[in-house]
Amino acid sequence: MKPMKFLPLAVLALAPQLALAQEAAPSAVPGEQTAYIFTTFLFLVGGFLVFWMAAGFAMLEAGLVRSKNVATQLTKNISLFSIAVIMYYLMGYAIMYPDDDGWMIKGLLGSFGVTSLEPVGLAPEAADLGYASAGSDFFFQIMFCATAASVVSGTLAERIKLWPFLAFVVVLTGLIYPIQASWVWGGGWLSEMGFSDFAGSTLVHAVGGFAALAGAIVLGPRIGKYGKNGSVQPFPGSNLALATLGTFCLWLGWFGFNGGSQLAMGTVSDVTDVSRIFANTNAAAAAGAVAALVLTQLRYGKVDLTMVLNGALAGLVAITAEPLYPSLTEATLIGAIGGVIVVFTVPLLDKLKIDDVVGAIPVHLVAGLWGTFVAAWSNPDVTYGVQLLGFVSIGAFVFVLSFVAFTVLKATIGLRVSPEEEANGIDVAELGLEAYPEFAKG
Structure with a gap:
């Protein structure tokens, strides 16, 4: 019976090996399945x-609209996201990613x-797994479609009716966005020419910016924004x-936006590239914020917080077209120039009397142009000419x-609230409620 004294010691000696065997179990999963899962x-x-x-x-x-219009902006944002989800399911995804036999043209x-x-x-x-589940890809791509619509919302704030805006969202997310995205991400004609847009400086952000610009021109500026003598109120x-x-939330979300686009x-190699994308995305955002911080101090004598916030976002938009190839130094420079673009483009729009409430056109359209063009700086497979052709x-x-x-x-259902409704606030006119009912209107 004496040998039984050594049994506990033997079990202890074998325990590490048993643990290693459990940890090694996942290696038995075939490589194709492992890649699919990750x-x-x-x-x-x-x-x-x-x-x-x-x-x-x-x-x-x-935060950037006046208190009398806050509830409407919140309503627009949750509504546009929900509409984008439904339209992308009903038609957008199929238009954007047709198979070889799925092209109408x-x-x-x-x-x-x-x-x-x-x-x-x-x-x-019993199945061809492909590279990932269809559900995950569909879920991921929906978010990009909704982002394009979100860009439009801020520009047209404080004077557009709710339902006409949501009607436009149906058109944008169901047709306009997926058609142009299919030209690149769906294997269309721009993809064949070599146009590159890693995560959507053009396909998402500039698309939202162009739609916002068109809406701002048709809609016109807010009452009292521009004086006859060229003054800006x-x-x-x-x-x-x-x-x-909101800016920090966007900054956080951008890691998924760019990092997930490694696909x-x-x-x-892939997971290392994802980490590189995260680092470059973060560097560009920080550089855009610092550039706007310093430049507003030098130009106006005081720091403008709204410019700093938009500077960070412009840095993010600028790095989105190519967040993989740049070094950290290059990503920092790309983002910093995005921040500079915002500081100079916001007053330029005011000179043109284009009323952009939140600065979305400078951030998403103009910085999107910069990011799309500069992708050729670090990516050897991209040319400046094709990038400009694709953007235009x-x-x-x-x-x-x-x-x-x-x-x-x-011309049909009307686009703009009445002057009286605009003065009193769209919240009361469109919703019959206010975000801050205990405070005086401002």
Whole structure:
């Protein structure tokens, strides 16, 4: 019986080996399944990070509009996101990602169709897994579609009616956005030419900016914004704390926006590239904020917080077209120039009497142009000429269709609230409630 005394010691000696055997179990999963699992996981995590950008846009806009219009902006943001989800499911995803036989017009227009998912309890041994689950890819891409619509919301704030705006969102998310995105991400004609837009400086942000520009021109400026002598009347936002919170939410969401656009996390190379994208995205945002911080101090004698917030966002937009190839130094320079662009473009729009309430056109359109063009600086497979051609082509398509849509809405159901409703606040006119009922209107 004496040998039994050594049994506990033997078990202890074997315990580390048993633990190692449990840890090694995942290696038995075939490589294809492992890559599928990790890439699907990347899409899901990236998708809900980008979803956080919806909160960022809502808070940013709520903070930069006057208190009498806050509830309307919040309503617009949750409504536009929800409409984008439904329209992308009903038609947008099929138009944007047609298969070889799914083009109505090869390279230009994909076919219409409702999105479907994998069956419940997918058996990996009986299916072609592809690179990720269809559900995760669909979920991830929805967020980009909704982001484009969110850009438009802030520019047209404080004077557009709710329902005409939401009608435009239907057109933008169901047709305009997916058609132009198919030209690049769906394997269309611009993709074949070599145009590159890693995560959407043009396809998402400049598209939103062009649509916002068309709407601002058709809609006109807010009453009292521009004087006959060329003066500009500032309309301070209701809550800069909310605007700052919104900027940080957007900054956070951008890691999913750019990092998830690697579209793969099944290898050492892929996951390392994702980390590089995160670092470059962060550097560009910080540089854009600092550039705006310093430049507003030098130009105006005081720091302008709203410029600093938009400087960070412009840095993010600028790095979005190519967040992988730049070094940290290059990413910092790209983002810093984005911040400079905002400081100079915001007053330029005022000179042109284009009323952009939150500065979305400088941030998303102009910084989007910069980011798309400068992608050729670090990516050896990209050329400046093709980048400009792609930007102009997409911009012209989006601007013309958006201008027509806004013009039709204006001529039919009306686009703008009455002067009296604008003066009293859209919250009361459109919703019958206010975000801050205990405070006086301002």
